[in-house]
Amino acid sequence: MKGIMAMFAVAGLLVTASASAETATKADPAKAQQIVTQVCAACHGADGNSTSGANPKLAGQHAEYITKQLHDFKSGDRKSAVMSGMVAALTPEDMLNLGAYFSEKTIKPGAAKDQELVAQGQKIFKGGNAASGVPACAACHGPAGAGIPVQFPRLGSQHAEYVLTQLKLFRSGERANDGAKMMRVIAAKMTDQEMKAAAEYISGLH
Structure with missing residues (x-):
């Protein structure tokens, strides 16, 4: 557990340093409107509240996290055949503005569907699994899934399908942009059932 928390601290410092460099240029969310309309809205919604479980909600997400992604x-x-094409023409200023734009939007509260999974997921989210070394999600993402600006993303009310997909990508190593490998280390210790339950709980958290 001490080793994992040490990685959290290092990753937080790295992300903070990156974010500090970005904020040297002040973000202007108004300048992102055209890009949102022409590029982002089709999948993520004009207000960042996507209707498809495969596409993440961006509304209310920390600006620094969106810009980094x-x-x-x-x-x-971070690998994605779709997103690599979408960001190809974006400038660093565009990315900064998009982060600010979506961070100012209000996320629509989600609702979990499977209450049995919710009960299982709550245990993982709040207490982890000491036997397998899985730390509580709330330790970094907060008890309500609000995250910690700059360091850890907001999770509350995110689509269960999307959360589950990302956990599996971290476990397989296909997603590897998690700083000091903290999410890959954690996901490697989680079972499919734990991932599914945590994702379901997160989807209704707000």
């Missing part, structure tokens, strides 16, 4: 898609640090 866009950079990672463009650099190839």
